[in-house]
Amino acid sequence: MTTVPALALRGLTKRFGSTLAVDRVDLDIPAGSFYGVVGPNGAGKTTTLSMATGLLEPDAGSVAVLGVDLWAAPEAAKPLLGVLPDGLHTFDRLTGAELISYAGRLRGLDRDTVRARRDDLLAALDLEDAGSVLVMDYSAGMTKKVGLACALVHAPRVLVLDEPFEAVDPVSAGAIRRILSAFVETGGTVVMSSHVMALVERLCDHVAVVGSGRVLDAGPLGDVRGGGDLEERFVALVGDVRDQRDLTWLRQS
Numbered sequence: 001m002t003t004v005p006a007l008a009l010r011g012l013t014k015r016f017g018s019t020l021a022v023d024r025v026d027l028d029i030p031a032g033s034f035y036g037v038v039g040p041n042g043a044g045k046t047t048t049l050s051m052a053t054g055l056l057e058p059d060a061g062s063v064a065v066l067g068v069d070l071w072a073a074p075e076a077a078k079p080l081l082g083v084l085p086d087g088l089h090t091f092d093r094l095t096g097a098e099l100i101s102y103a104g105r106l107r108g109l110d111r112d113t114v115r116a117r118r119d120d121l122l123a124a125l126d127l128e129d130a131g132s133v134l135v136m137d138y139s140a141g142m143t144k145k146v147g148l149a150c151a152l153v154h155a156p157r158v159l160v161l162d163e164p165f166e167a168v169d170p171v172s173a174g175a176i177r178r179i180l181s182a183f184v185e186t187g188g189t190v191v192m193s194s195h196v197m198a199l200v201e202r203l204c205d206h207v208a209v210v211g212s213g214r215v216l217d218a219g220p221l222g223d224v225r226g227g228g229d230l231e232e233r234f235v236a237l238v239g240d241v242r243d244q245r246d247l248t249w250l251r252q253s
């Protein structure tokens, strides 16, 4: 039996001037998977995820969310998605509670449902005290957590999260891990980019290694890792720093 992938990317391509940021990317994200996307700085992860979620129009290629063409039928595909974009630009003159409520209302939830879910999310993400604080006064980690709450409030089928653990303290990271793992255990799909290989190995069952806008390897974590660990495989695929220059002028003695 073939099941429809949560996300199917076909030939996704994006160029910024002379930079080919994403180069004909094909990727199937199986429904029910916890999928990690890793790659060096500038590899094209954010650009790929932005196109995969309707935030950035591809130059070429297509995206299907649970079989629904995202760019042809965005009104049908987008409700299936919960998205935490990179460097979230948000309405930061709202309080955290207002921002989550706004996200919920925008997704068509009624006021009572929004209120209940907002309170659940603030508690689960340890943002209860911060609920009445303006988002512009949030730390980087708090902003990340409230962005995640906004991505979750309409209970999407597929979560696409750009660096969800970046700047988040270990206690909050534990809470986020539990929320995401429970989401996957109950049939949801998570796609997340991360630079932390240990975190990807701990959480994800599938991984894609991206480099220079291409998918260098992708599949079940064990297959991609081979015999070693993910970091070794990552370095083998993308290469080490080319010019390992000795910064003699930095030495203190």
Ligand SMILES: Nc1ncnc2c1ncn2[C@@H]1O[C@H](COP(=O)(O)OP(=O)(O)OP(=O)(O)O)[C@@H](O)[C@H]1O
Pocket (backbone or CB within 6 Å): 016, 019, 020, 021, 039, 040, 041, 042, 043, 044, 045, 046, 047, 048
């Ligand atoms: N809006 C833009 N205008 C011009 N170039 C861009 C733009 N966005 C991304 N790029 C370029 O596209 C390439 C891919 O960038 P992208 O942000 O997708 O990489 P990334 O893998 O997410 O990197 P990082 O791990 O550092 O976040 C880089 O060369 C980057 O400079």
